[in-house]
Amino acid sequence: MYLDNYPISSNSLEKFYHINGDQLGRQYKEHLSDYNSWAQRSHAEDWMIFPKNIGSCLSIDETSLSNGELYTILTNKAARGKKGVLVAMIKGTRAEDVIEVLKIIPLRQRRKVTEITLDMAGSMGQIAKQCFPKATRVIDRFHVQKLALDALQEIRIKHRWDAIDEETNDRENAVWDKEIYTPFRFVNGDTKKQLLARSRYLLFKSPEKWSQSQKQRAKILFAQYPDLKKAFGLTHDLRLIFSKTKDKAVAYTKLAHWYNKVTDSGFRSFNSISATIHTHYREILNFFENRSTNASAESFNAKLKAFRATLRGVSDIKYFLFRVAKIFA
Incomplete structure:
Protein backbone atom coordinates (compact mmCIF):
# COMPACT_ATOMS: atom_id res chain seq x y z
CA MET A 1 0.00 0.00 0.00
CA TYR A 2 1.17 3.55 -0.59
CA LEU A 3 -0.10 7.08 -0.24
CA ASP A 4 1.42 9.58 -2.69
CA ASN A 5 5.16 9.29 -2.03
CA TYR A 6 4.81 8.04 1.54
CA PRO A 7 4.82 4.26 2.02
CA ILE A 8 2.53 2.87 4.72
CA SER A 9 1.74 -0.62 5.92
CA SER A 10 -1.74 -2.12 5.70
CA ASN A 11 -1.60 -2.87 9.45
CA SER A 12 -1.25 0.84 10.21
CA LEU A 13 -4.76 1.38 8.79
CA GLU A 14 -6.44 -1.06 11.22
CA LYS A 15 -7.21 1.34 14.07
CA PHE A 16 -8.39 4.13 11.74
CA TYR A 17 -10.73 2.11 9.51
CA HIS A 18 -11.49 -0.88 11.78
CA ILE A 19 -10.31 -3.42 9.22
CA ASN A 20 -8.14 -6.50 9.25
CA GLY A 21 -4.73 -5.20 8.19
CA ASP A 22 -3.29 -8.59 7.30
CA GLN A 23 -6.27 -9.41 5.12
CA LEU A 24 -6.11 -6.03 3.38
CA GLY A 25 -2.41 -6.58 2.72
CA ARG A 26 -3.08 -9.97 1.12
CA GLN A 27 -5.94 -8.56 -0.96
CA TYR A 28 -3.77 -5.71 -2.18
CA LYS A 29 -0.92 -8.06 -3.09
CA GLU A 30 -3.02 -10.67 -4.88
CA HIS A 31 -5.87 -8.64 -6.42
CA LEU A 32 -5.79 -4.85 -6.02
CA SER A 33 -2.24 -4.29 -7.24
CA ARG A 141 33.04 15.26 0.65
CA PHE A 142 31.41 13.77 3.74
CA HIS A 143 33.09 10.41 3.17
CA VAL A 144 36.46 12.20 3.04
CA GLN A 145 35.71 14.16 6.21
CA LYS A 146 34.52 11.00 7.96
CA LEU A 147 37.93 9.39 7.43
CA ALA A 148 39.57 12.36 9.18
CA LEU A 149 37.04 12.25 12.04
CA ASP A 150 37.57 8.50 12.45
CA ALA A 151 41.32 9.09 12.70
CA LEU A 152 40.72 11.76 15.38
CA GLN A 153 38.41 9.48 17.35
CA GLU A 154 40.99 6.69 17.16
CA ILE A 155 43.49 8.91 19.02
CA ARG A 156 40.83 9.82 21.63
CA ILE A 157 39.88 6.17 22.16
CA LYS A 158 43.53 5.18 22.66
CA HIS A 159 43.89 7.84 25.38
CA ARG A 160 40.63 6.67 26.97
CA TRP A 161 41.85 3.08 27.27
CA ASP A 162 45.06 4.39 28.84
CA ALA A 163 42.94 6.40 31.32
CA ILE A 164 40.83 3.33 32.13
CA ASP A 165 43.98 1.27 32.78
CA GLU A 166 45.42 4.07 34.92
CA GLU A 167 42.25 4.36 37.00
CA THR A 168 42.03 0.57 37.43
CA ASN A 169 45.63 0.41 38.66
CA ASP A 170 45.10 3.33 41.06
CA ARG A 171 41.95 1.70 42.44
CA GLU A 172 43.73 -1.62 42.99
CA ASN A 173 46.66 0.13 44.67
CA ALA A 174 44.24 1.92 47.01
CA VAL A 175 42.66 -1.39 47.97
CA TRP A 176 46.13 -2.88 48.53
CA ASP A 177 47.07 0.06 50.76
CA LYS A 178 43.67 -0.13 52.52
CA GLU A 179 42.79 3.38 51.47
CA ILE A 180 39.60 4.88 50.02
CA TYR A 181 40.09 5.54 46.32
CA THR A 182 39.12 9.04 45.21
CA PRO A 183 39.75 9.79 41.52
CA PHE A 184 41.13 13.16 40.50
CA ARG A 185 38.51 15.50 39.02
CA PHE A 186 39.03 18.50 36.77
CA VAL A 187 37.34 21.84 37.43
CA ASN A 188 34.27 20.78 35.43
CA GLY A 189 33.81 17.68 37.59
CA ASP A 190 35.05 15.12 35.03
CA THR A 191 37.54 12.43 35.87
CA LYS A 192 40.16 11.74 33.21
CA LYS A 193 38.16 8.75 31.94
CA GLN A 194 34.93 10.77 31.84
CA LEU A 195 36.64 13.70 30.13
CA LEU A 196 37.72 11.49 27.23
CA ALA A 197 34.36 9.72 26.99
CA ARG A 198 32.29 12.93 27.11
CA SER A 199 34.48 14.68 24.53
CA ARG A 200 33.39 12.38 21.74
CA TYR A 201 30.62 14.56 20.31
CA LEU A 202 32.32 17.92 20.65
CA LEU A 203 35.16 16.64 18.45
CA PHE A 204 32.66 16.11 15.63
CA LYS A 205 31.59 19.77 15.67
CA SER A 206 33.13 23.11 14.78
CA PRO A 207 34.21 25.20 17.82
CA GLU A 208 31.58 27.86 17.08
CA LYS A 209 28.87 25.21 17.60
CA TRP A 210 30.12 24.14 21.04
CA SER A 211 27.97 24.85 24.08
CA GLN A 212 29.51 26.61 27.07
CA SER A 213 30.15 23.32 28.89
CA GLN A 214 31.70 21.83 25.74
CA LYS A 215 34.02 24.83 25.41
CA GLN A 216 35.18 24.28 28.99
CA ARG A 217 35.62 20.55 28.40
CA ALA A 218 37.55 21.14 25.18
CA LYS A 219 39.89 23.58 26.92
CA ILE A 220 40.70 20.98 29.59
CA LEU A 221 40.98 18.17 27.03
CA PHE A 222 43.41 20.02 24.78
CA ALA A 223 45.53 21.13 27.75
CA GLN A 224 45.84 17.51 28.88
CA TYR A 225 46.29 16.01 25.40
CA PRO A 226 48.10 18.33 22.95
CA ASP A 227 48.07 15.63 20.28
CA LEU A 228 44.26 15.66 20.32
CA LYS A 229 44.31 19.43 19.87
CA LYS A 230 46.62 19.06 16.89
CA ALA A 231 44.54 16.27 15.35
CA PHE A 232 41.34 18.25 15.88
CA GLY A 233 42.97 21.20 14.13
CA LEU A 234 43.68 19.00 11.12
CA THR A 235 40.09 17.75 10.87
CA HIS A 236 38.74 21.29 11.32
CA ASP A 237 41.06 22.64 8.61
CA LEU A 238 39.77 19.97 6.22
CA ARG A 239 36.18 20.90 7.07
CA LEU A 240 36.94 24.55 6.29
CA ILE A 241 38.50 23.67 2.93
CA PHE A 242 35.27 22.00 1.84
CA SER A 243 32.90 24.56 3.35
CA LYS A 244 34.68 27.84 2.56
CA THR A 245 36.62 27.27 -0.67
CA LYS A 246 34.78 28.00 -3.92
CA ASP A 247 37.51 27.76 -6.56
CA LYS A 248 38.84 24.35 -7.64
CA ALA A 249 42.42 25.60 -8.20
CA VAL A 250 42.51 27.23 -4.76
CA ALA A 251 41.11 24.04 -3.23
CA TYR A 252 43.88 22.02 -4.93
CA THR A 253 46.54 24.22 -3.30
CA LYS A 254 44.86 24.13 0.12
CA LEU A 255 44.39 20.37 -0.03
CA ALA A 256 48.07 19.92 -0.94
CA HIS A 257 49.12 22.03 2.06
CA TRP A 258 46.75 20.06 4.30
CA TYR A 259 48.21 16.79 2.99
CA ASN A 260 51.71 18.02 3.90
CA LYS A 261 50.52 18.95 7.41
CA VAL A 262 49.13 15.44 7.90
CA THR A 263 52.39 13.91 6.69
CA ASP A 264 54.44 16.13 9.04
CA SER A 265 52.15 15.40 12.01
CA GLY A 266 53.29 11.79 12.22
CA PHE A 267 49.83 10.55 13.23
CA ARG A 268 49.57 6.94 12.11
CA SER A 269 45.79 7.07 12.40
CA PHE A 270 45.74 9.64 9.56
CA ASN A 271 47.59 7.33 7.15
CA SER A 272 44.31 6.09 5.66
CA ILE A 273 43.04 9.52 4.67
CA SER A 274 46.48 10.52 3.35
CA ALA A 275 46.47 7.50 1.04
CA THR A 276 42.87 8.21 0.01
CA ILE A 277 43.57 11.82 -0.95
CA HIS A 278 46.70 10.79 -2.84
CA THR A 279 44.73 8.17 -4.81
CA HIS A 280 41.46 10.02 -5.41
CA TYR A 281 42.42 13.70 -5.39
CA ARG A 282 40.97 14.36 -8.89
CA GLU A 283 37.53 12.99 -7.96
CA ILE A 284 37.67 14.78 -4.59
CA LEU A 285 38.50 18.11 -6.25
CA ASN A 286 35.58 17.69 -8.68
CA PHE A 287 33.35 18.58 -5.72
CA PHE A 288 34.41 22.22 -6.09
CA GLU A 289 32.94 22.48 -9.61
CA ASN A 290 29.26 22.17 -8.62
CA ARG A 291 29.61 21.37 -4.89
CA SER A 292 27.69 18.13 -5.45
Whole structure:
Protein backbone atom coordinates (compact mmCIF):
# COMPACT_ATOMS: atom_id res chain seq x y z
CA MET A 1 0.00 0.00 0.00
CA TYR A 2 1.17 3.55 -0.59
CA LEU A 3 -0.10 7.08 -0.24
CA ASP A 4 1.42 9.58 -2.69
CA ASN A 5 5.16 9.29 -2.03
CA TYR A 6 4.81 8.04 1.54
CA PRO A 7 4.82 4.26 2.02
CA ILE A 8 2.53 2.87 4.72
CA SER A 9 1.74 -0.62 5.92
CA SER A 10 -1.74 -2.12 5.70
CA ASN A 11 -1.60 -2.87 9.45
CA SER A 12 -1.25 0.84 10.21
CA LEU A 13 -4.76 1.38 8.79
CA GLU A 14 -6.44 -1.06 11.22
CA LYS A 15 -7.21 1.34 14.07
CA PHE A 16 -8.39 4.13 11.74
CA TYR A 17 -10.73 2.11 9.51
CA HIS A 18 -11.49 -0.88 11.78
CA ILE A 19 -10.31 -3.42 9.22
CA ASN A 20 -8.14 -6.50 9.25
CA GLY A 21 -4.73 -5.20 8.19
CA ASP A 22 -3.29 -8.59 7.30
CA GLN A 23 -6.27 -9.41 5.12
CA LEU A 24 -6.11 -6.03 3.38
CA GLY A 25 -2.41 -6.58 2.72
CA ARG A 26 -3.08 -9.97 1.12
CA GLN A 27 -5.94 -8.56 -0.96
CA TYR A 28 -3.77 -5.71 -2.18
CA LYS A 29 -0.92 -8.06 -3.09
CA GLU A 30 -3.02 -10.67 -4.88
CA HIS A 31 -5.87 -8.64 -6.42
CA LEU A 32 -5.79 -4.85 -6.02
CA SER A 33 -2.24 -4.29 -7.24
CA ASP A 34 -0.64 -5.39 -10.51
CA TYR A 35 2.05 -7.35 -8.66
CA ASN A 36 1.21 -10.63 -10.43
CA SER A 37 1.62 -9.03 -13.86
CA TRP A 38 4.61 -6.85 -12.95
CA ALA A 39 7.08 -6.94 -15.85
CA GLN A 40 10.18 -7.05 -13.65
CA ARG A 41 8.87 -9.64 -11.20
CA SER A 42 10.93 -12.54 -12.60
CA HIS A 43 14.28 -10.83 -11.94
CA ALA A 44 13.39 -8.22 -9.30
CA GLU A 45 15.38 -9.91 -6.52
CA ASP A 46 18.51 -9.68 -8.68
CA TRP A 47 17.92 -6.37 -10.43
CA MET A 48 15.39 -3.69 -11.30
CA ILE A 49 16.08 -1.07 -13.92
CA PHE A 50 14.13 2.02 -15.03
CA PRO A 51 15.91 3.69 -17.98
CA LYS A 52 13.25 6.42 -18.32
CA ASN A 53 14.31 7.83 -14.94
CA ILE A 54 17.91 8.51 -15.96
CA GLY A 55 19.01 12.14 -15.72
CA SER A 56 22.12 14.28 -16.16
CA CYS A 57 23.15 14.08 -12.48
CA LEU A 58 23.11 10.73 -10.70
CA SER A 59 24.19 9.25 -7.37
CA ILE A 60 25.38 5.71 -6.76
CA ASP A 61 25.52 4.05 -3.36
CA GLU A 62 24.90 0.74 -1.60
CA THR A 63 22.38 -0.26 1.05
CA SER A 64 21.28 -3.34 2.97
CA LEU A 65 17.68 -4.53 2.76
CA SER A 66 17.60 -7.57 5.05
CA ASN A 67 19.98 -10.15 6.49
CA GLY A 68 22.95 -8.08 5.38
CA GLU A 69 22.14 -8.45 1.66
CA LEU A 70 23.64 -5.45 -0.14
CA TYR A 71 22.12 -3.71 -3.15
CA THR A 72 23.74 -1.15 -5.42
CA ILE A 73 21.33 1.74 -5.99
CA LEU A 74 21.46 4.34 -8.76
CA THR A 75 19.29 7.43 -8.23
CA ASN A 76 18.41 10.60 -10.13
CA LYS A 77 19.19 13.77 -8.16
CA ALA A 78 16.59 15.83 -10.05
CA ALA A 79 13.71 13.75 -8.64
CA ARG A 80 14.63 14.86 -5.08
CA GLY A 81 13.73 11.53 -3.52
CA LYS A 82 10.24 11.41 -5.02
CA LYS A 83 8.68 9.43 -7.85
CA GLY A 84 11.18 8.89 -10.66
CA VAL A 85 14.20 8.92 -8.36
CA LEU A 86 15.06 5.23 -8.78
CA VAL A 87 17.10 4.42 -11.90
CA ALA A 88 18.40 0.97 -10.94
CA MET A 89 18.58 -1.35 -7.95
CA ILE A 90 20.95 -4.29 -8.37
CA LYS A 91 21.77 -7.07 -5.92
CA GLY A 92 25.40 -7.08 -4.78
CA THR A 93 28.26 -4.63 -5.18
CA ARG A 94 30.50 -6.61 -7.53
CA ALA A 95 31.41 -4.20 -10.30
CA GLU A 96 31.17 -6.71 -13.13
CA ASP A 97 27.62 -7.76 -12.17
CA VAL A 98 26.36 -4.19 -11.79
CA ILE A 99 27.98 -3.07 -15.04
CA GLU A 100 26.35 -5.95 -16.94
CA VAL A 101 22.89 -4.85 -15.80
CA LEU A 102 23.43 -1.11 -16.30
CA LYS A 103 24.57 -1.70 -19.86
CA ILE A 104 20.98 -2.71 -20.64
CA ILE A 105 20.37 1.05 -20.70
CA PRO A 106 21.25 2.25 -24.23
CA LEU A 107 24.64 3.93 -24.50
CA ARG A 108 23.10 7.12 -25.95
CA GLN A 109 21.14 7.52 -22.70
CA ARG A 110 24.10 6.75 -20.48
CA ARG A 111 26.22 9.28 -22.34
CA LYS A 112 23.76 12.02 -21.31
CA VAL A 113 24.90 11.68 -17.70
CA THR A 114 27.28 14.57 -17.01
CA GLU A 115 27.97 14.01 -13.29
CA ILE A 116 27.80 11.13 -10.85
CA THR A 117 28.50 11.29 -7.11
CA LEU A 118 29.85 8.26 -5.26
CA ASP A 119 31.86 7.10 -2.28
CA MET A 120 35.45 5.89 -2.35
CA ALA A 121 34.74 2.20 -2.93
CA GLY A 122 36.79 0.95 -5.88
CA SER A 123 33.82 -0.93 -7.31
CA MET A 124 31.69 2.24 -7.43
CA GLY A 125 34.40 4.10 -9.33
CA GLN A 126 34.74 1.26 -11.81
CA ILE A 127 30.97 1.13 -12.37
CA ALA A 128 30.73 4.89 -12.92
CA LYS A 129 33.71 4.95 -15.29
CA GLN A 130 32.54 2.11 -17.52
CA CYS A 131 28.81 2.79 -17.58
CA PHE A 132 28.82 6.59 -17.77
CA PRO A 133 31.85 7.53 -19.89
CA LYS A 134 30.93 11.22 -20.23
CA ALA A 135 30.18 11.79 -16.53
CA THR A 136 32.43 13.64 -14.12
CA ARG A 137 32.98 11.46 -11.04
CA VAL A 138 32.63 13.32 -7.73
CA ILE A 139 33.67 11.68 -4.47
CA ASP A 140 31.36 12.70 -1.65
CA ARG A 141 33.04 15.26 0.65
CA PHE A 142 31.41 13.77 3.74
CA HIS A 143 33.09 10.41 3.17
CA VAL A 144 36.46 12.20 3.04
CA GLN A 145 35.71 14.16 6.21
CA LYS A 146 34.52 11.00 7.96
CA LEU A 147 37.93 9.39 7.43
CA ALA A 148 39.57 12.36 9.18
CA LEU A 149 37.04 12.25 12.04
CA ASP A 150 37.57 8.50 12.45
CA ALA A 151 41.32 9.09 12.70
CA LEU A 152 40.72 11.76 15.38
CA GLN A 153 38.41 9.48 17.35
CA GLU A 154 40.99 6.69 17.16
CA ILE A 155 43.49 8.91 19.02
CA ARG A 156 40.83 9.82 21.63
CA ILE A 157 39.88 6.17 22.16
CA LYS A 158 43.53 5.18 22.66
CA HIS A 159 43.89 7.84 25.38
CA ARG A 160 40.63 6.67 26.97
CA TRP A 161 41.85 3.08 27.27
CA ASP A 162 45.06 4.39 28.84
CA ALA A 163 42.94 6.40 31.32
CA ILE A 164 40.83 3.33 32.13
CA ASP A 165 43.98 1.27 32.78
CA GLU A 166 45.42 4.07 34.92
CA GLU A 167 42.25 4.36 37.00
CA THR A 168 42.03 0.57 37.43
CA ASN A 169 45.63 0.41 38.66
CA ASP A 170 45.10 3.33 41.06
CA ARG A 171 41.95 1.70 42.44
CA GLU A 172 43.73 -1.62 42.99
CA ASN A 173 46.66 0.13 44.67
CA ALA A 174 44.24 1.92 47.01
CA VAL A 175 42.66 -1.39 47.97
CA TRP A 176 46.13 -2.88 48.53
CA ASP A 177 47.07 0.06 50.76
CA LYS A 178 43.67 -0.13 52.52
CA GLU A 179 42.79 3.38 51.47
CA ILE A 180 39.60 4.88 50.02
CA TYR A 181 40.09 5.54 46.32
CA THR A 182 39.12 9.04 45.21
CA PRO A 183 39.75 9.79 41.52
CA PHE A 184 41.13 13.16 40.50
CA ARG A 185 38.51 15.50 39.02
CA PHE A 186 39.03 18.50 36.77
CA VAL A 187 37.34 21.84 37.43
CA ASN A 188 34.27 20.78 35.43
CA GLY A 189 33.81 17.68 37.59
CA ASP A 190 35.05 15.12 35.03
CA THR A 191 37.54 12.43 35.87
CA LYS A 192 40.16 11.74 33.21
CA LYS A 193 38.16 8.75 31.94
CA GLN A 194 34.93 10.77 31.84
CA LEU A 195 36.64 13.70 30.13
CA LEU A 196 37.72 11.49 27.23
CA ALA A 197 34.36 9.72 26.99
CA ARG A 198 32.29 12.93 27.11
CA SER A 199 34.48 14.68 24.53
CA ARG A 200 33.39 12.38 21.74
CA TYR A 201 30.62 14.56 20.31
CA LEU A 202 32.32 17.92 20.65
CA LEU A 203 35.16 16.64 18.45
CA PHE A 204 32.66 16.11 15.63
CA LYS A 205 31.59 19.77 15.67
CA SER A 206 33.13 23.11 14.78
CA PRO A 207 34.21 25.20 17.82
CA GLU A 208 31.58 27.86 17.08
CA LYS A 209 28.87 25.21 17.60
CA TRP A 210 30.12 24.14 21.04
CA SER A 211 27.97 24.85 24.08
CA GLN A 212 29.51 26.61 27.07
CA SER A 213 30.15 23.32 28.89
CA GLN A 214 31.70 21.83 25.74
CA LYS A 215 34.02 24.83 25.41
CA GLN A 216 35.18 24.28 28.99
CA ARG A 217 35.62 20.55 28.40
CA ALA A 218 37.55 21.14 25.18
CA LYS A 219 39.89 23.58 26.92
CA ILE A 220 40.70 20.98 29.59
CA LEU A 221 40.98 18.17 27.03
CA PHE A 222 43.41 20.02 24.78
CA ALA A 223 45.53 21.13 27.75
CA GLN A 224 45.84 17.51 28.88
CA TYR A 225 46.29 16.01 25.40
CA PRO A 226 48.10 18.33 22.95
CA ASP A 227 48.07 15.63 20.28
CA LEU A 228 44.26 15.66 20.32
CA LYS A 229 44.31 19.43 19.87
CA LYS A 230 46.62 19.06 16.89
CA ALA A 231 44.54 16.27 15.35
CA PHE A 232 41.34 18.25 15.88
CA GLY A 233 42.97 21.20 14.13
CA LEU A 234 43.68 19.00 11.12
CA THR A 235 40.09 17.75 10.87
CA HIS A 236 38.74 21.29 11.32
CA ASP A 237 41.06 22.64 8.61
CA LEU A 238 39.77 19.97 6.22
CA ARG A 239 36.18 20.90 7.07
CA LEU A 240 36.94 24.55 6.29
CA ILE A 241 38.50 23.67 2.93
CA PHE A 242 35.27 22.00 1.84
CA SER A 243 32.90 24.56 3.35
CA LYS A 244 34.68 27.84 2.56
CA THR A 245 36.62 27.27 -0.67
CA LYS A 246 34.78 28.00 -3.92
CA ASP A 247 37.51 27.76 -6.56
CA LYS A 248 38.84 24.35 -7.64
CA ALA A 249 42.42 25.60 -8.20
CA VAL A 250 42.51 27.23 -4.76
CA ALA A 251 41.11 24.04 -3.23
CA TYR A 252 43.88 22.02 -4.93
CA THR A 253 46.54 24.22 -3.30
CA LYS A 254 44.86 24.13 0.12
CA LEU A 255 44.39 20.37 -0.03
CA ALA A 256 48.07 19.92 -0.94
CA HIS A 257 49.12 22.03 2.06
CA TRP A 258 46.75 20.06 4.30
CA TYR A 259 48.21 16.79 2.99
CA ASN A 260 51.71 18.02 3.90
CA LYS A 261 50.52 18.95 7.41
CA VAL A 262 49.13 15.44 7.90
CA THR A 263 52.39 13.91 6.69
CA ASP A 264 54.44 16.13 9.04
CA SER A 265 52.15 15.40 12.01
CA GLY A 266 53.29 11.79 12.22
CA PHE A 267 49.83 10.55 13.23
CA ARG A 268 49.57 6.94 12.11
CA SER A 269 45.79 7.07 12.40
CA PHE A 270 45.74 9.64 9.56
CA ASN A 271 47.59 7.33 7.15
CA SER A 272 44.31 6.09 5.66
CA ILE A 273 43.04 9.52 4.67
CA SER A 274 46.48 10.52 3.35
CA ALA A 275 46.47 7.50 1.04
CA THR A 276 42.87 8.21 0.01
CA ILE A 277 43.57 11.82 -0.95
CA HIS A 278 46.70 10.79 -2.84
CA THR A 279 44.73 8.17 -4.81
CA HIS A 280 41.46 10.02 -5.41
CA TYR A 281 42.42 13.70 -5.39
CA ARG A 282 40.97 14.36 -8.89
CA GLU A 283 37.53 12.99 -7.96
CA ILE A 284 37.67 14.78 -4.59
CA LEU A 285 38.50 18.11 -6.25
CA ASN A 286 35.58 17.69 -8.68
CA PHE A 287 33.35 18.58 -5.72
CA PHE A 288 34.41 22.22 -6.09
CA GLU A 289 32.94 22.48 -9.61
CA ASN A 290 29.26 22.17 -8.62
CA ARG A 291 29.61 21.37 -4.89
CA SER A 292 27.69 18.13 -5.45
CA THR A 293 27.45 15.52 -2.69
CA ASN A 294 25.98 12.06 -2.28
CA ALA A 295 23.41 13.35 0.22
CA SER A 296 20.50 12.48 -2.09
CA ALA A 297 21.59 8.83 -2.16
CA GLU A 298 21.94 8.75 1.63
CA SER A 299 18.47 10.30 1.94
CA PHE A 300 16.98 7.67 -0.35
CA ASN A 301 18.64 4.91 1.69
CA ALA A 302 17.10 6.41 4.83
CA LYS A 303 13.65 6.32 3.20
CA LEU A 304 14.11 2.64 2.31
CA LYS A 305 15.09 1.83 5.90
CA ALA A 306 12.11 3.78 7.25
CA PHE A 307 9.78 1.90 4.89
CA ARG A 308 11.31 -1.39 6.00
CA ALA A 309 10.78 -0.35 9.64
CA THR A 310 7.05 0.27 9.08
CA LEU A 311 6.80 -3.33 7.87
CA ARG A 312 8.83 -4.57 10.86
CA GLY A 313 11.32 -6.19 8.52
CA VAL A 314 11.23 -7.66 5.02
CA SER A 315 9.91 -11.20 4.72
CA ASP A 316 9.02 -11.16 1.02
CA ILE A 317 11.86 -9.29 -0.71
CA LYS A 318 10.35 -9.47 -4.19
CA TYR A 319 7.06 -7.93 -3.04
CA PHE A 320 8.92 -5.31 -1.02
CA LEU A 321 10.90 -4.35 -4.14
CA PHE A 322 7.65 -4.16 -6.11
CA ARG A 323 6.31 -1.61 -3.64
CA VAL A 324 9.60 0.32 -3.74
CA ALA A 325 9.33 0.44 -7.54
CA LYS A 326 5.71 1.62 -7.37
CA ILE A 327 6.58 4.50 -5.05
CA PHE A 328 10.02 5.60 -6.22
CA ALA A 329 10.24 4.51 -9.87
